[in-house]
Amino acid sequence: MSRFGENNGKGIKPMVRTIRVHAFNNSDLIRRLKRTTIIGRIMNPDFQSVGSLVLMMPRVWKLEGRVVGKDLGLGTFRFDFEREEDILEVMKTEPFNFNHWMVSIVRWEPVIHKDYPSAITFWVKIIGVPRDFWTDQDFRRIGNELGTVQEVDEENARVKVTIDSTMPLCFEMSVQFETGGEEVVVKMEYEKLFGYCASCFSLRHDEESCP
Known part of the structure; x- marks a missing residue:
């Protein structure tokens, strides 16, 4: 291997050096x-x-x-x-x-991660929950499957959720209530949502670029 790294068939790839930065009071x-x-x-x-x-x-x-x-x-x-x-x-x-x-x-937070920041916070309307299950606990349980719940609006069947934008959006899920009965399919409407892939629901490319 040369100091420039391996030739991977697509040209010479430079080696990636790793250095250690010492801690200091910042x-x-x-x-x-x-x-x-x-x-x-x-x-x-x-x-x-x-x-x-x-x-x-x-x-x-x-x-x-x-x-x-x-x-x-x-x-x-x-x-x-x-x-x-x-x-x-x-x-x-x-x-x-x-x-x-x-x-x-x-x-800003002192976070060191290649995907930082990736958080996006949406109000999400949850459609299909039986009216007698419109409680903070039930909406929060559903919202936690989408991301981190910040707030619940029981009256309007909404949750304010912080999602990880590196993950696909979730637009529907099946919910089984502990009191019995059939599973219910609930749907999600993301307020102020712009741009996502209609094939895989990623926020990071359109359908034509979907891998």
Whole structure:
């Protein structure tokens, strides 16, 4: 093997070096980023441009001059705010979309993972649950199969759920109630959903690009 790595038949592949970064006290930096920064990822680079998103979102949020966006590469970006109050107002408008595809945007956390961030929070209407089972417990049980339940709206048969956008969307499931009776097929309607594959329900490509 040369120092450039193996020839895999498709050209020379560079070797990947691994280095170790020593621990240091970055607690002040972490506190500042958690207070002033949001981080995000586009879902479909074929239809979404990070550069365009970074330019457009401050206008959408009506925060021109009060927020600075940066392209972090690999489909990710960050926005730095002058005021935490503005972040709180922006996060109230989730879920986010750009150019008719979804975007994951979260408050910055010190997470090291290749898919970070991947969380998207939806209100999901659950259709088909018998009316006598419209309880917080039953809706929460169904919602937990979709992701992490943040809130339950019993009156309107909805759950607010944070999903992992690397996983396919779930649009229906069978539910067996412990009191007996037949299994019930319930369906999910994701509010403010834009762009997904009609074949595999991925948020990260369209049907023409489905593997």
